[in-house]
Amino acid sequence: MSVTGGSVTGVRGEERHDFTKAESRRLRMRSLRLLGSLLRPVRGQVILAMLVVVVSTAAQVAGPALIAYGIDKGLPALRDDDWMPLGLTGVVYLITGTLGAILIAWYTILSARVSQNVLIDLRKRVFLHTQKLSLEFHESYTSGRIISRQTSDLDAIRELLDSGINQLVQGMLYMTFTAVALFLLDGTSGLVLFAALLPLALLTRWFQVRSQTMFRQSRTASASLIVHFVETMTGIRAVKAFRKEKRNEKEFGGLVEDYRHVNARVIQLFGIFDPGLVLIGNVTVAAVLLVGGFRVVDGDLAVGALLGTLLYARRFFDPMEEMAMFYNSYQSAAAALEKISGVLEERPGVPDPLAPVDLRAASGNVTFDNVKFAYKTDRVILPHFDLDIPAGQTIALVGSTGAGKSTLAKLMSRFYDPSEGRVLLDGVDLRDLHPKDLRRAIVMVTQEAYLFSGSVAENIAIGKPDATLAEIMTAARAVGAHDFIESLPNGYDTDVNKRGGRVSAGQRQLISFARAFLANPAVLILDEATSSLDIPSERLVQEALQTLLSDRTAVIIAHRLSTVSIADRVLVMEHGIVVEDGTPNDLIAGTGRFARLHAAWRESLV
Numbered sequence: 001m002s003v004t005g006g007s008v009t010g011v012r013g014e015e016r017h018d019f020t021k022a023e024s025r026r027l028r029m030r031s032l033r034l035l036g037s038l039l040r041p042v043r044g045q046v047i048l049a050m051l052v053v054v055v056s057t058a059a060q061v062a063g064p065a066l067i068a069y070g071i072d073k074g075l076p077a078l079r080d081d082d083w084m085p086l087g088l089t090g091v092v093y094l095i096t097g098t099l100g101a102i103l104i105a106w107y108t109i110l111s112a113r114v115s116q117n118v119l120i121d122l123r124k125r126v127f128l129h130t131q132k133l134s135l136e137f138h139e140s141y142t143s144g145r146i147i148s149r150q151t152s153d154l155d156a157i158r159e160l161l162d163s164g165i166n167q168l169v170q171g172m173l174y175m176t177f178t179a180v181a182l183f184l185l186d187g188t189s190g191l192v193l194f195a196a197l198l199p200l201a202l203l204t205r206w207f208q209v210r211s212q213t214m215f216r217q218s219r220t221a222s223a224s225l226i227v228h229f230v231e232t233m234t235g236i237r238a239v240k241a242f243r244k245e246k247r248n249e250k251e252f253g254g255l256v257e258d259y260r261h262v263n264a265r266v267i268q269l270f271g272i273f274d275p276g277l278v279l280i281g282n283v284t285v286a287a288v289l290l291v292g293g294f295r296v297v298d299g300d301l302a303v304g305a306l307l308g309t310l311l312y313a314r315r316f317f318d319p320m321e322e323m324a325m326f327y328n329s330y331q332s333a334a335a336a337l338e339k340i341s342g343v344l345e346e347r348p349g350v351p352d353p354l355a356p357v358d359l360r361a362a363s364g365n366v367t368f369d370n371v372k373f374a375y376k377t378d379r380v381i382l383p384h385f386d387l388d389i390p391a392g393q394t395i396a397l398v399g400s401t402g403a404g405k406s407t408l409a410k411l412m413s414r415f416y417d418p419s420e421g422r423v424l425l426d427g428v429d430l431r432d433l434h435p436k437d438l439r440r441a442i443v444m445v446t447q448e449a450y451l452f453s454g455s456v457a458e459n460i461a462i463g464k465p466d467a468t469l470a471e472i473m474t475a476a477r478a479v480g481a482h483d484f485i486e487s488l489p490n491g492y493d494t495d496v497n498k499r500g501g502r503v504s505a506g507q508r509q510l511i512s513f514a515r516a517f518l519a520n521p522a523v524l525i526l527d528e529a530t531s532s533l534d535i536p537s538e539r540l541v542q543e544a545l546q547t548l549l550s551d552r553t554a555v556i557i558a559h560r561l562s563t564v565s566i567a568d569r570v571l572v573m574e575h576g577i578v579v580e581d582g583t584p585n586d587l588i589a590g591t592g593r594f595a596r597l598h599a600a601w602r603e604s605l606v
Contacts, residue, residue, distance in 0.1 A: 024212070027338045034341040038118045045117075049110040053169055056103030059096040061177040064311035065185060066093045071304030104170075115161030119154065125344060126150055134349035135415040136375075145223055147230055149343055152222045153336035160326075160333035171319030171326070182312040186301060189288050189309040193316060196284040200320075203280070207273040214266050215331035216338075221259040223339075228252055281317030288313040350417050356434035362426050362441040364391040364522035364553030366412060371421035373407060373576075381407045382576040384421070391426075391522075394554040396567035396584075398594060404576040405557045409525045412555065413444045425523070443521040447528040449505070449512035456485050456503075457492040459511055463519035475518040481510035523553040526563075561598055570594060 039046060070089035126149055130138075183190035232239060232248050239248060288309055295301040368387040374380040381404050389395055397405040410416050411423050414430045422429045425441060433441075443463070451459050460472045467475075472492065476482040484507055488494035496503055496511075503511070516524060549566070556567055564570055570587050572580035572594050580592045587594040 027341075028334075030341045030345065031334060031337040034337065034344060038121055039114075041121070042114050042117050045110060045114050049107055049114060050169070052103050052107045052110060053173060056100045056107060057170060057173040057177055059100035059103065061174065061181050061315075062096045063093060064308040064315070065181055066096070067311065068185060068302075068304040068308030071307060072302040073304075107170075112162065115158070118161060119158055122157065122340070123150065123154060126154075126340060129344050129346075132348055133346055135410070136349045137346055145227055146343075147226055149340050152226060153340055156329070156332045156336040157340075160329040171322055174319050175316055178312050178316045182309055182316070185312065186292070186305055186309050188295070188301075189292055189313065192287050192291055193284060193313055196280055196287075200277075200280050203273065203276045207269060211266065211269050211331050212334075214262060214269065216335045217262045218259070218266060218332065218335070221255070221262050225252075225255050225259055228255055277317065277320045281314070281320065284317065285310060285313045350414055350431075352435055353432050355432075356437070357428050357432045359426060359428055359433055359437045359441065362437075362522040364441075365389065365424075365426050366523060366553060366555075367422075367424040367427075368408075368411075369422045369424060371411065371418040371423060373411060373416065373418050380576070382411075382418075385576060385578075387571075387578065389553060389555070391553055392551050393569060394549050394552075394556065394567045395569045395571060396556045396558065396564040397571050397573060398558075398561075398564060398597065399573035402575075403573040405573055406527055407576075408573075409444060409527045409555060409557060412523070412525060413442055414438055440519070441521055442523040442525065443516045443519050444525040444527060445509075445512050445516045449508040451496045451503075451508055451511060453495070453497065455490075455493045455495055456488065456511060459496060460514045460518055463515040463517070467518055471518065472514070475514040476511075478517055479510055479513040481507070481514050484510070521552070523555070524549065525555045525557075527557045 066089050070086055070093075073085045073089075130146055179190065179193060182193055228248075228251060232252075239245060289306075292301055292306040292309055296303060296306050366387075366389040368385050371382055371385045372380070373382040373385075385404075385408075397408065399405055407416075411418055412430075414423070414433075417431060422431075424430070425433065425438075430438060452462075457469060457472050460475060461467050463475070464471065469492065473482060476485055476492075484503075485492055485494075488503075496508075554567075556563060558564060565584055567584060570580070570582060570584050571578050572587070572592070574593075580587055580590075580594050582590075588598050589595070
């Protein structure tokens with residue numbers, strides 16, 4: 001991970017927590033920008049809440065001053081049977097106490113609304129932004145870390161907003177008003193309190209510096225736990241198949257121990273910080289009592305004023321323990337906000353065009369114009385690649401693993417943009433097309449047929465959300481999926497369960513075929529889409545393909561040469577270069593690589 005231009009870029013350094021001062025400052029600025037953008041829509045509610053808490057705090061702080069007045073003025077007046085000063089003091093004390101309680105309740109409601117609005121906004125931002133990010137981001141940023149951003153990191157921010165901010169605002173206002181009231185009541189006692197601020201500031205700074213790194217480590221350790229858990233549960237079949245339970249248990253135990261160790265160090269810090277606050281508070285109160293006691297004896301200070309200064313000195317430190325707990329929440333939330341802001345500042349590798357070209361009715365002509373493509377590792381996959389696919393032509397891509405076939409399909413679908421050159425659809429650069437027009441024109445069916453929780457009909461309708469049941473059934477019949485769907489417990493209304501667990505791999509693939517055909521794209525890409533089908537299902541799909549791919553541009557990537565037979569044209573690729581190009585029959589009749597592959601495939605069937 002590197003910090004440049006005030007932002008963190010890259011994801012390979014996600015585990016870093018040993019930032020330089022300059023990097024830490026940039027991280028804080030980035031987090032503050034995010035926090036400011038979150039608070040901007042609710043600034044009216046924030047201002048109202050601040051006004052309410054200011055008035056309520058002032059009402060609470062008035063108590064010791066009223067007590068001092070009652071003792072020094074009210075009690076002596078009783079000797080002259082004058083109940084007015086003491087009675088008025090009691091009434092005002094009751095009013096300020098009641099007003100303070102009511103306003104605090106109102107403030108609690110207002111702050112809760114603000115925190116919930118901020119959290120809702122942040123959750124939506126993270127979800128929507130991660131959807132917009134390109135495939136490259138999701139291939140390098142593990143799903144476990146994304147889940148961590150939406151769960152543990154947001155929970156840390158929620159804890160800060162729900163209680164921490166209240167503790168901070170009320171505590172700081174209470175301490176400020178208390179200090180002012182103490183100075184007004186007795187300036188000398190105020191100077192004693194002021195002297196205590198220096199060791200208080202030093203202790204707080206010491207805690208801040210040492211805890212910042214530890215809380216970053218805590219957030220990283222928490223994310224690592226979630227990542228390991230998600231990956232284990234997602235790949236549970238492989239875990240059981242290869243008896244990886246013991247190894248996972250050992251790895252997870254190590255991560256848990258790391259998390260425990262980091263949190264133990266945080267607790268040790270609090271074991272010094274919290275008692276330190278108590279010690280400074282007790283010493284200050286003792287100093288105020290000592291200085292004030294001598295002044296009472298000398299007649300320079302009234303007894304009531306001394307009691308008031310002692311109450312103020314004691315109350316000044318009361319919020320400190322709560323503010324220490326706030327700092328716990330703050331550091332954890334700050335580390336979480338740094339990670340979330342890092343995700344939100346990731347820019348899509350395939351940005352939407354600023355002035356999109358309208359192409360609602362594409363014919364399907366695809367052109368690769370001097371395309372070069374390399375991943376961020378600088379590994380060149382396609383070196384200056386040229387290809388023209390006329391509209392309505394079906395081509396098959398054949399070649400060994402790593403030849404660039406899937407990369408070609410990803411560029412055609414604009415999951416990636418070329419490093420150099422252009423990919424054109426009907427003469428228009430894909431980078432200039434509106435995403436809706438692009439996804440309407442080009443559809444890819446991959447080897448992994450992903451089904452979402454919901455019914456079979458709902459999964460097929462993803463290809464055309466406003467499709468009728470009749471259209472859905474027609475698409476299913478076209479790919480040979482109708483019969484097995486009808487045999488399910490509730491037919492098209494059958495819930496496929498999580499990730500399509502209720503149906504077989506081949507059935508999931510047929511449903512994904514129906515989804516793609518319902519979308520009726522101008523260009524259809526099949527990236528090894530028949531690899532999970534058994535022979536009867538594959539033959540059934542091939543029969544459907546011959547009908548449904550007519551007058552449609554199609555690109556078929558397949559290791560099974562039986563699928564290639566329906567193509568008009570075959571491209572054999574090696575190291576990102578087309579080494580053979582021709583019809584299936586012409587290439588089979590030759591002596592090239594495809595002819596040898598076809599002969600080996602025929603022998604395997606004997």
